[in-house]
Amino acid sequence: MDGLINLFKPVGLSSAQSVYRVRRITGQRKSGHAGTLDPAADGVLLVCLGRATKLVERLMDQPKVYRATARLDVTSESFDSDRPLLPVPVKAFPSGEEVRAAAAAFEGQIQQVPPAVSALKVSGVPAYELARRGKTVELKARTVCVYWLVVRHYDWPVLSFEMACGRGTYVRALIRDWGVRLGVGGCLTSLTRVAVGPFHHANSWTLERLEPAHASDYLLGIDEARAMTATSAPPARPRTVSDDDVMF
Template identity: 60%
Template sequence: MKPTTVIDGFINLNKPTGITSAKALYKVRSASGMRKSGHSGTLDPAADGVLVLCVGKATKTVECMMNHPKVYRATARLDVTSESLDSDSAHIPVETDGERSQSEVADALAKFEGPQEQVPPIVSALKIGGVPAYKLARRGEQPAMKARKVTIYWTRLISFDWPTVSFEMACGRGTYVRSVIRDLGASLECGGCLTGLTRLQVGPFHIDDAWTLDRLQTASAHDYILPLSQWDEAVRKDPPPVPPRPDG
């Protein structure tokens, strides 16, 4: 149901796989009637999970939202790689001198915690000379990607069955999970290719409380728009708090 007046606030959307963040925003705009809205951090089409939408006056907090730490759950294969570092491009087998053990993977993953310099994927929207890097890659070029400062606050191994690994991580702005997996594979002298990604949390917004598109499209906007007046303080915290590492 579309409200007759603009509601200032946030929508905690659980974006499904298979659509862009822009398409998800368009669908929410159509359902809610809220034209003044934007999202605070893109999720790739193949990824799902928390996509925070800012509505009305809350659009002024987008920059604050983007500075909040994010928590991801990732699944990867360590016996292959690809140009895009995920399954959007063809898998390329990587020969190794044998399987890696769970303890080796866990130890290598833990070493990524802390501030560091990270090289973004070539297949990304970052611009080189005004042109998105992925467009240069499509032309067969190999653009030189400059390392950027990022922070990984913690990692947690969820499961491992060679060559598949699943883990969770909390990270700061600008961190590419695909690059983490590429670098994890390099440290283990094997492959590294993202096969699944879910964003579990963005700042104070958790996936457990997120609305699916189907549920949202049949509800009243007053039900799913979280009022700016109640959430503004949490969103504007500086520095934003780091989500705690789960037990186990």
């Protein structure tokens, strides 16, 4: 079996666990995925089977769209709710205008330091494992691309936003830096990958739907997948919200 599955990864499963479930359903042992989603996140996970695993790098270069919710009054070691939340003293609540202005500073090519609690390897060991051992993890800043970042709703301390970004961008690191720019906290509370290139969550398959379905229903052929990803143009920017969408 060779091809691509647009899988909707559920909250609670790692990307590797999700691929393992697909392997059990399809019977294809040779498999891979194009871009890790944390267990606490859900959304589009492109699973490549058989000869389609050669497309993984090509797919990882496709732009990604995320919808997320965060809190600005707390932080955590991982900058999401996977670790204990720590209150952050705030002298003044930022206005909606200030939040949007800060967002604009993160669009384009930016320097971003990945979270210490991440799968990036340091001397062959995942950074999260070193952090778990109590060791200091210092990761170097790297250049990533944020095509656009749009505030969807803001009602202190909750912030909802949508963004399109390139390969290697950490949404957890972005909300950390966004909070720093505003002089507040920053902790991701929910994350959904809406799309990877032309593959949208509206056309994705859950594990429950895959089980009884025939492969011809959900499997995209290699040639078709290659044709769909011939370009990697970023998705169009959604409309900018009005002040009516930003509460304070």
